[in-house]
Amino acid sequence: xxxxxxxxxxxxxxxxxxxxxxxxxHIDAGEIVSVLGANGAGKSTLLKCLSREMKIRQGExxxxxxxxxxxxxxxxxxGMVIVxxxxxxxxxxxxxxxxxxxxxxxxDRAGIAEDLERVYALFPRLKEREKQYGGLxxxxxxxxxxxxxxxMARPRIMMLDEPSLGLAPIIVSQMMDILKNINSxxxxxxxxxxxxxxxxxxxDRVYLMNVGRVVREGSAQEIASDGAxxxxxxx
Ligand SMILES: Nc1ncnc2c1ncn2[C@@H]1O[C@H](COP(=O)(O)OP(=O)(O)OP(=O)(O)O)[C@@H](O)[C@H]1O
Ligand SMILES: [Mg+2]
Numbered sequence: 001x002x003x004x005x006x007x008x009x010x011x012x013x014x015x016x017x018x019x020x021x022x023x024x025x026h027i028d029a030g031e032i033v034s035v036l037g038a039n040g041a042g043k044s045t046l047l048k049c050l051s052r053e054m055k056i057r058q059g060e061x062x063x064x065x066x067x068x069x070x071x072x073x074x075x076x077x078x079g080m081v082i083v084x085x086x087x088x089x090x091x092x093x094x095x096x097x098x099x100x101x102x103x104x105x106x107x108d109r110a111g112i113a114e115d116l117e118r119v120y121a122l123f124p125r126l127k128e129r130e131k132q133y134g135g136l137x138x139x140x141x142x143x144x145x146x147x148x149x150x151x152m153a154r155p156r157i158m159m160l161d162e163p164s165l166g167l168a169p170i171i172v173s174q175m176m177d178i179l180k181n182i183n184s185x186x187x188x189x190x191x192x193x194x195x196x197x198x199x200x201x202x203x204d205r206v207y208l209m210n211v212g213r214v215v216r217e218g219s220a221q222e223i224a225s226d227g228a229x230x231x232x233x234x235x
Pocket of ligand 1: 014017018019037038039040041042043044045046194
């Protein structure tokens with residue numbers, strides 16, 4: 001496997017508050033990597049830095065061994081997409097229109113049509129509701145729409161911020177299956193979760209964060225079998 005994304009010694013601040021402290025991690029092509037940790041660990045901040053929504057103060061982020069572009073849209077163009085915390089779908093736009101936003105930087109019409117078919121095959125429910133306003137979907141459907149919108153950018157890396165938040169356990173399981181499926185078609189996944197159990201079940205590797213630092217790295221198996229660690233950091 002080759003290193004697709006690497007984060008080296010990254011620190012980031014909100015004014016004077018340090019939210020990421022010397023964070024180093026990497027993701028290989030084809031992996032599902034989870035970043036786990038309690039409230040305030042810095043997980044969302046890490047994703048904001050990776051999507052260039054937030055400036056880093058120290059360190060560097062490399063994609064394919066080259067510096068990650070500085071503009072958010074260039075990050076998307078270079079193949080990294082974020083499915084943000086709280087879905088952030090457009091309530092007053094239809095499902096179809098929401099999906100179009102996901103591919104607004106693309107010009108390859110044939111590819112876009114192909115991806116729309118693929119997304120509808122993956123989420124038949126969204127096809128059924130194509131003309132419905134996003135705001136009328138259930139929480140689970142809105143999360144599926146947020147993932148589908150991300151896929152419309154045809155990402156190489158999909159980053160998701162707490163996709164399981166507020167969803168019923170059965171919907172969470174379905175969503176994790178879908179992420180596994182997306183990964184099996186070649187998309188690398190970076191998953192940020194508080195729902196450690198469900199995330200561990202589909203992940204290859206895990207980084208554990210606590211108050212802005214990476215405190216542990218390991219295979220999903222290793223981390224899951226460490227009861228004391230799970231209790232200490234993941235409740
Ligand atoms: N906009 C902000 N302004 C100031 N401080 C912030 C801001 N957003 C986050 N922080 C602080 O930065 C730290 C990391 O927050 P972050 O949102 O990255 O954590 P998280 O791991 O995503 O937590 P959660 O699981 O609750 O989503 C916390 O101490 C938080 O209070
Ligand atoms: Mg968060």
